[in-house]
Amino acid sequence: xxxxxxxxxxxxxxxxxxxxxxxxxxxxxxxxxxxxxxxxxxxxxxxxxxxxxxxxxxxxxxxxxxxxxxxxxxxxxxxxxxxxxxxxxxxxxxxxxxxxxxxxxxxxxxxxxxxxxxxxxxxxxxxxxxxxxxxxxxxxxxxxxxxxxxxxx
Amino acid sequence: xxxxxxxxxxxxxxxxxxxxxxxxxxxxxxxxxxxxxxxxxxxxxxxxxxxxxxxxxxxxxxxxxxxxxxxxxxxxxxxxxxxxxxxxxxxxxxxxxxxxxxxxxxxxxxxxxxxxx
Numbered sequence: 001x002x003x004x005x006x007x008x009x010x011x012x013x014x015x016x017x018x019x020x021x022x023x024x025x026x027x028x029x030x031x032x033x034x035x036x037x038x039x040x041x042x043x044x045x046x047x048x049x050x051x052x053x054x055x056x057x058x059x060x061x062x063x064x065x066x067x068x069x070x071x072x073x074x075x076x077x078x079x080x081x082x083x084x085x086x087x088x089x090x091x092x093x094x095x096x097x098x099x100x101x102x103x104x105x106x107x108x109x110x111x112x113x114x115x116x117x118x119x120x121x122x123x124x125x126x127x128x129x130x131x132x133x134x135x136x137x138x139x140x141x142x143x144x145x146x147x148x149x150x151x152x153x
Numbered sequence: 154x155x156x157x158x159x160x161x162x163x164x165x166x167x168x169x170x171x172x173x174x175x176x177x178x179x180x181x182x183x184x185x186x187x188x189x190x191x192x193x194x195x196x197x198x199x200x201x202x203x204x205x206x207x208x209x210x211x212x213x214x215x216x217x218x219x220x221x222x223x224x225x226x227x228x229x230x231x232x233x234x235x236x237x238x239x240x241x242x243x244x245x246x247x248x249x250x251x252x253x254x255x256x257x258x259x260x261x262x263x264x265x266x267x268x269x270x
Contacts, residue, residue, distance in 0.1 A: 069157060102207045
């Protein structure tokens with residue numbers, strides 16, 4: 001299952017990680033999922049509630065998830081994934097990421113931010129049917145071959 | 154009451170985003186939800202019948218765990234219940250400052266798994 005998103009959204013989620021460096025950024029991906037792919041159509045930037053250890057932890061307040069879910073319903077979209085950054089750390093899921101991942105079927109996008117610059121961005125699909133058999137599987141990030149025209153509306 | 158279902162659990166509610174169930178309290182609403190969709194039981198509750206630690210239930214904007222009556226809280230007409238699995242993570246504390254180059258195992262460099270279509 002691929003993760004499809006525009007250049008603009010791809011840039012936005014990477015830029016978010018640069019802006020919050022050396023702390024982790026986090027956000028919510030709204031879009032649509034079908035059997036073969038996840039298409040991201042909107043990013044919702046979230047605050048990192050882990051102010052006690054924001055350089056190596058992130059957490060999104062449930063109220064922000066509820067807000068995103070509500071916005072998604074209005075637009076005919078659903079929460080299809082999340083993103084966060086790893087400051088000075090690989091774009092690879094960690095034991096903490098895995099232990100605290102509970103949105104089965106959703107994409108978890110991780111951007112490595114090295115010395116303030118976004119480098120690698122990877123996406124992992126949380127597969128499985130329950131907590132006991134969940135697993136992260138790498139998924140391809142697919143961008144359109146041509147830059148779409150930006151429409152501010 | 155209306156209960157909003159998160160994306161991962163819609164597979165067990167016939168893909169419905171919102172389910173309407175009877176009930177005068179939060180607990181009754183959740184019981185009604187599980188009665189209608191029994192497969193949700195294992196996803197929401199432990200074998201002891203307690204809400205799983207990562208499952209947040211919000212009554213409107215309030216975390217039910219922090220309400221005085223918790224799940225026994227009365228629900229009024231128009232109230233909305235949201236089931237929200239937690240979302241958190243981060244790098245491991247022991248390796249967070251380790252060089253990216255030395256830890257880049259099992260993960261694709263930019264461009265290798267990034268496709269343009």
